[in-house]
Amino acid sequence: MSIRVGIVGISGYGGGEALRLCAAHPAFQVVYAAGESSAGQKLGERYPGLPDRLSNLTIEKFDPDVLFASLPTGDSKAPLARVPARTKVVDIGGDHRYAEGWVYGLADVWPEKIKGQARVANPGCFPAATLTALAPLLARRLIEPEGIIIDAKSGVSGAGRGGGDSKFGYAECNEDVAAYGLLRHVHMPEMSATIRELAGAERGLVFTPHLIPMTRGILATIYCKGSADTQACLSAAREFYAGRAFVKVTDKPLHTKWAYGSNNVFVSYACDPARNLVMAFGAIDNLGKGAAGQAVQNANLICDLPETTGLEGLGLWP
Amino acid sequence: MSIRVGIVGISGYGGGEALRLCAAHPAFQVVYAAGESSAGQKLGERYPGLPDRLSNLTIEKFDPDVLFASLPTGDSKAPLARVPARTKVVDIGGDHRYAEGWVYGLADVWPEKIKGQARVANPGCFPAATLTALAPLLARRLIEPEGIIIDAKSGVSGAGRGGGDSKFGYAECNEDVAAYGLLRHVHMPEMSATIRELAGAERGLVFTPHLIPMTRGILATIYCKGSADTQACLSAAREFYAGRAFVKVTDKPLHTKWAYGSNNVFVSYACDPARNLVMAFGAIDNLGKGAAGQAVQNANLICDLPETTGLEGLGLWP
């Protein structure tokens, strides 16, 4: 079987990672690629390691079965509105999360909502790390849905390729860590909406992202109120995710490197009932589960393929 | 004036940084250096950039006026008990914090307690970053002394030089972030004790350190309960630290690189009274204010020198 796939935003990190995954996918055939800063190039000029069949890709017409869109937030509403209804779309960008007519593609939490849909909004990278860790606790009522504090640490590729600001340059990012987007980051609404979806309410969410000197990876350290102990949280997560291929539940402190280059998400918990404290942790590759990996997983779901197709590669270590 | 200085633990990162600072200090003359793994070497073999007067140092007798001890936690109680009373001691290690007969050397917060003392316990690196940011809020009762959550991010030199474990090796630390010491880190007691000292009480402190891929730097992101707004916190800090040379209060998100190689500590605040949330931030160089910089500042105080002597160098940027 061959499903013809298109990728919009091929010049960026998210689109590039989608290309990497589709190139190794047994059922996906990349037939269309668009990207502003690489227009007119053959794919092999932009990505030197590609196999010949992709390296020499000549774009002839727009006619894919599935379209991955990886455009900067704000740029995808108009072009995606023109995509024919028969073409299935996974929007890696941020414009359609909890938008009318789009399903929020939190693939490990609610795969059944995604199957058979034609328009999927891929979660943001921080929500992908955070919500997978929180979902079992919220669904099982092990934490309160209020006053949740998310302290997240991200690698620099999360800022995308377009940046070009010296603040994302090697010289300034190396040997530095900083918080940003205090109290008003664009990923807050989708996290708040998903918590409400899972627990029926949400109040007082705090989210503080930090930029740290690495290329890939997100660790979310999450402080919640609840009297559950560590074992109860681990059991709830193991039960909630029973049979799911990509969620790894562990009682050890997480390392983002465990997920490096893969679609896996690691979750862990540490609790102190005496302080009414539940700590949840989620670790992902921000370009894997945080972007293109989850997008391919969503594409598998909407194409009725096994969700692991083309995503079985382990990450790199070290 | 020449104050004869000794350094114990010269092979490690803390002792090495103390040497670097003393080498540039106009009143301190290093006359004694001891370090297990460098015993018998001349100083210049261990630290290639030293000026000749230090490079060729031959250790003849133990007779300093001031002794910096930078030994692994657990190793300094016995040897320091044998140091004569006339020799002033700054213990960079962790064995004498809040110990009988020792003052806790939080130099920017309570310099007057330190002046004239003969035994000073230098704060740990995480407390140095955290407590300087919290002190004005606690002293002015702008936050509650309970349920404080400290999420801290540290460079790898904080693990010391002795480590030698592959988990601190470049190959495994690079492209990785992980939490550690969950709910039971050795720096908790001194933080708890200092909060009690400043606010009269402490309850339910949470402290989560993270190891991130950089050599130097600590950023503490601190979540507190309080109804003060950002301006009130900034004003309190500016007033509390008026005239203090090393504390920089700013309304911008902090970068650890601002403090790189210096004894400065940067503090900032961001509040949301609607959520009863006060966020405090502290950024330091863990080997500067977090270790040897504060140790030299404490030595200046106990020797009746201006506290900035030998510490005026700006850090590196970028």
Place this chain on the structure above:
Amino acid sequence: MSIRVGIVGISGYGGGEALRLCAAHPAFQVVYAAGESSAGQKLGERYPGLPDRLSNLTIEKFDPDVLFASLPTGDSKAPLARVPARTKVVDIGGDHRYAEGWVYGLADVWPEKIKGQARVANPGCFPAATLTALAPLLARRLIEPEGIIIDAKSGVSGAGRGGGDSKFGYAECNEDVAAYGLLRHVHMPEMSATIRELAGAERGLVFTPHLIPMTRGILATIYCKGSADTQACLSAAREFYAGRAFVKVTDKPLHTKWAYGSNNVFVSYACDPARNLVMAFGAIDNLGKGAAGQAVQNANLICDLPETTGLEGLGLWP
């Protein structure tokens, strides 16, 4: 078809990478794993991301068809001498290169020598990067086999996991570059022998490895004497490697990141006939083509599998 595979040295970086590749290999089934520092653990405790079938591996007997050995240099002669003749061996370590009864596994240069063999010595990481770039020039007599200068830059994982020396620690490697092993590195004999094999002679080889702050990657910058121009070198390489899957010949300056996590090797050339100068460049992942990737390629060759089996994954970028 299922070929039962064993890995010795599973705790180290090379053995771990062999495990990663075998886990995704359609014909290899890992049935035996040994590693001093992980003895008694299940595989999943050491490598958290593994699929369940490997994670719970219980070692019952030693009976593989193929054995990958990844032991420190000096440690593999005796144990491998005891391996039964029917078990095929790929030695990733350095003890059997150009040894009696072993073929030197330079898989992209002479695959036909390797097919059907039972004892293959995998090339060292520096030779893997260097010799692939030089082979076409030597075979076509485009450079002189004397006075070749190899200036190589390697990531820190090349030092292996056992190190544990603070000189390989993050704090000391970060923001540092240094040469080492001047004029007497252990990889010189196999490079000299291979040059002789290809060009009939070798004289005056100079090899200077450098340690640079990254986890994975080797770039070899090679200065040779010859009057060929850039196009002649590129053409020779394209012809020499026609039909070979893993060698990518390009006229652009190489980036090691192109090879990150893959078994690819990139080669490039830049010449100035007026100065009798031919510059050759080779870029690899030192754990991929420089160790476990080439080992799996060699195992494919000796098992009569297509050499690309299980190695088709593209590397990560960025």
Place this chain on the structure above:
Amino acid sequence: MSIRVGIVGISGYGGGEALRLCAAHPAFQVVYAAGESSAGQKLGERYPGLPDRLSNLTIEKFDPDVLFASLPTGDSKAPLARVPARTKVVDIGGDHRYAEGWVYGLADVWPEKIKGQARVANPGCFPAATLTALAPLLARRLIEPEGIIIDAKSGVSGAGRGGGDSKFGYAECNEDVAAYGLLRHVHMPEMSATIRELAGAERGLVFTPHLIPMTRGILATIYCKGSADTQACLSAAREFYAGRAFVKVTDKPLHTKWAYGSNNVFVSYACDPARNLVMAFGAIDNLGKGAAGQAVQNANLICDLPETTGLEGLGLWP
């Protein structure tokens, strides 16, 4: 004594480092600062760690005694032509090296040529690392002035702050090394001219710079023809640089971290007379000796101050 100093190009890395050094210099008082991207800001907004006297600097008139210019190559000819003759100028940028009326400020090699001059062209960062290592060998005729091969490794801050290209971004530079500017880098003419100046001739120079993942530091590995042995080279260098404060001659392999944040330059040699091979090594901080450090040293020379004034700080380690 107070010498009024101006800095043009204050927004960039070179100008910023000049500001850092002047801020700690006992005789220099910064009275003028200009920089396109920071125009209208107070200095403290751009550099958060500055002392108050600099932080609040209000620029009132252009009337310095000494002017540091740190503008992109190509941008300084016209503006510097308008600077009054009585104002002494050190041009950190590349426009006046070996230009009419300007002395080439290779401060450790020929300080006597620089004293009393009014127009000094600061060497480029690669020449600063390279020429200091080569000068004693060339002056003493220990190597041939032809066929010298310079293989240099630089941190990313050498590309300047203006870059803004994603190729200098953290995500793409980290875990990568690449050569660039093959056979035609802009620093070649000044290196060639200086070799001629010291040895009377130069032929066939080869220079290959590499970008490696660190912020600061340059290591030059230099391959020369000559029959001198290691001791002869070390002795020549020690004699040549006798009494010079910033040049450190050693027989150990160099680490760029030794020079981190300082104006020091480390040189070392390794020879094999049997192969007619002399290897020379030079290690610096590219923003120190490679830019602002040497600029302040030159300013000291032309102002008849001791050349070490304000430059005595040791670098950071680790």
